Amino acid sequence: MINAQFRIRLPEHLWVAELSRRFPEAEFDLLSGFRVDGYAVELGEVVAETPGEIVDAMESHPAIRSHRVLESEPGRALTKYETPQTDLYEFAEASELPIEFPAEAANGWYRFDLTGTREELDELRETLEASPQPYELESLVTRSEPESLVTDRQREVLEAAVRKGYFAVPRECTLAELSDSLDADKSTISGILRRAEGRLVKWFLAGPE
Secondary structure, three states, X not given: XXXXXXXXXXXXXXXXXXXXXXXXXXXXXXXXXXXXOOEEEEEEEEEOOOHHHHHHHHHHOOOOEEEEEEEXXXXXXXXXXXXXXXXXXXXXXXXXXXXXXXXXXXXXXXXXXXXXXHHHHHHHHHHHHHOOOOEEEEEEEEOOOHHHOOOHHHHHHHHHHHHHOOOOOOOOOOHHHHHHHOOOOHHHHHHHHHHHHHHHHHHHHHOOO
16 A cells, blocks of 8 residues: 655635635644535634634635634634535545545645555546646655655654654643744644654554555
8 A cells, every 4th residue: 555645736716725825824734524415514723823813714704604613722723614615525536535634724735645556546646637736746655664654854853853852741842842943833843743643653553564
């Protein structure tokens, strides 16, 4: 099996494309979701310095309904909502590859991981090539290559997190301190850590082939 990470430009009509461009420093994470009766029910997280303004924009957007804030704290807000925009699920059905959560949207682009056979991923790339939306293949690794599971940037951030005690119990370094040491903002480092941790956990649970 092969794990691939793609980055694709979001279609202009999607609410997350509009809001992620309006708030380019924010990260919109889709944690889970499903489609039913023509709309999607989703659990999402907004990662930003001040998420309140973004949550307000979501609540007032015409493509968002039944919006409810489940948790809110400095730097993040967890929300549950419904939307009639189900493009993501239609894309997954067309590709015959399951959606892997979390998926990330930022500044008009959508980043997601997929796992499948070489043939399935080749078919997906052909579909993306025929699409008008620009895309990038950011990484492609097999389960038998654990040393290649993370990108160079992800490895750099993970090594810094370990070195500074971010994973220690109790924690010896905050996300803000880790981000400052890497000269990056918190939302960027948080996203890099989550994607790297997700890849390592998936590989560990599935086991090398």
